[in-house]
Amino acid sequence: GLGLDTVRGFLTREEDTVVFSLIERAKHPLNLPAYDDRACFGPAGRHGRRNGSFVELFVRESEQIQAKAGRYQSQQEIPFFQSRVPFTLAPPYNFTTDLHPAAASVNVNDAIWGMYFSELLPQLANNGSDDGNYAVTAASDLACLQALSRRINYGRYVAEVKFRGDQQRYTPLIRSKDKDALMKLLTSQTQEDVVKRRVEKKAMVFGQDVTLDGPTETGDDNSSQSSFKVAPSAVYELYDRWVIPLTKQVEVEYLLHRLD
Numbered sequence: 145g146l147g148l149d150t151v152r153g154f155l156t157r158e159e160d161t162v163v164f165s166l167i168e169r170a171k172h173p174l175n176l177p178a179y180d181d182r183a184c185f186g187p188a189g190r191h192g193r194r195n196g197s198f199v200e201l202f203v204r205e206s207e208q209i210q211a212k213a214g215r216y217q218s219q220q221e222i223p224f225f226q227s228r229v230p231f232t233l234a235p236p237y238n239f240t241t242d243l244h245p246a247a248a249s250v251n252v253n254d255a256i257w258g259m260y261f262s263e264l265l266p267q268l269a270n271n272g273s274d275d276g277n278y279a280v281t282a283a284s285d286l287a288c289l290q291a292l293s294r295r296i297n298y299g300r301y302v303a304e305v306k307f308r309g310d311q312q313r314y315t316p317l318i319r320s321k322d323k324d325a326l327m328k329l330l331t332s333q334t335q336e337d338v339v340k341r342r343v344e345k346k347a348m349v350f351g352q353d354v355t356l357d358g359p360t361e362t363g364d365d366n367s368s369q370s371s372f373k374v375a376p377s378a379v380y381e382l383y384d385r386w387v388i389p390l391t392k393q394v395e396v397e398y399l400l401h402r403l404d
């Protein structure tokens with residue numbers, strides 16, 4: 145079943161996905177035109193509606209095909225753009241439903257979207273300004289967004305486990321809608337420190353150039369920040385400023401609906 149070790153294990157494994165997706169995005173230049181709402185390449189004209197930026201279009205259409213394939217039948221996955229596309233490409237699969245139904249759809253995808261494009265991306269994409277290769281760039285944005293969304297919105301599962309493990313303390317706080325007290329009760333500063341230091345280390349391990357000669361250890365010779373594909377301190381900061389706080393926001397929102 146679901147326990148604190150299991151859900152923390154999931155978050156730990158998700159860190160790999162998050163860090164790798166950031167490393168992949170860092171390969172490409174910023175490619176600003178792909179994010180411009182007014183740049184009207186794409187089929188905007190043909191369909192007579194505004195499609196937003198190229199990346200927005202890419203994400204929306206990618207999510208539609210993935211919806212058809214059944215991706216969002218899993219409660220672990222929440223699309224950035226809700227659509228009513230029925231899933232028709234895959235046989236139905238019996239996903240587990242561990243979440244409380246009234247709280248299962250709690251998510252902070254809008255905040256993740258805003259954070260990714262205005263805070264994270266400008267910092268991440270420093271490998272030149274524009275190579276015109278927007279399709280590959282958008283695909284790696286989608287991978288980052290999906291990894292971050294899955295990790296952060298997994299706060300629903302963490303909250304479910306914490307609620308089940310301590311119903312006597314959570315129930316009155318939920319009834320009185322005491323967000324601050326809920327936040328305090330679910331917080332473990334020790335665990336947050338472990339997570340932040342571990343993702344920083346993962347950025348060092350995954351983001352170094354691997355060669356056959358020379359030392360294999362990190363931390364001794366030339367492992368300055370600039371020799372990593374993504375700055376380890378930037379990954380630490382991403383978790384400190386955004387990933388963990390947003391996860392906790394999801395946990396609180398979930399708990400507020402846990403007794404509905």
Ligand SMILES: O=C(O)C(=O)C[C@]1(C(=O)O)C=C[C@@H](O)C=C1
Pocket residue numbers: 152155302330331332333335336339387388389391392
């Ligand atoms: O592991 C937990 O207990 C969580 O709630 C997850 C998490 C995190 O986002 O990593 C969030 C809040 C806690 O203070 C510690 C860690």
